[in-house]
Amino acid sequence: MPPKESAVDLSKHVDKSLRILLAGGRQVSGTLKGYDQLLNLVLDEAVEYIRDPEDPLRVTDNTRPLGLIVCRGTAVTLMAPTSGMEEIPNPFIQQEEAVE
Template sequence: MEPCKNYDGVTFTLMKSAVSPGQNTMVKTAGPDLKRYMDKRLSLKLNGNRKVSGVLRGFDQFMNVTLDETIEEVSTTESNRIGMVVIRGNSIVQFECLERI
């Protein structure tokens, strides 16, 4: 498998063809389907035992997310309002929707 290529927001992976040996085939790699969570409050667990919650305003095929009205939960008794943030997808361990879809 060769490195991914990105064309107009769609990621493709170059793979060896099983049908025609010696030829390469472009395979579309699906991104995360987070459309139903747009404008909903989410709770994200991040690596390093960090936790934030906020309203989902955007995302991309790498699961990088933009949260608005974000609150960082420092401990069970302490939290910080940090506003709008962008979180890299590879740091997200788990996410939970806090509102009804």
């Protein structure tokens, strides 16, 4: 039986910076150094974005360095390249204000 191929090709993202959202709400970013068919990720120079203690669903700009980490593929819910990312205003907040 041939080896299983992954549904996602991450080869174009190796040695590039990614932001990862993990199950449970934690967010990390770092340089993708490797991965396997189960989408376990190896990130170098990783940093974790600290959640707001008042609102655990909101992530702050505060970070803590993690170094070299492995993210289990089963815990990864979202991957996005950090180049080209920008924060935009929440369009739903504007709609709610107009309704009130």
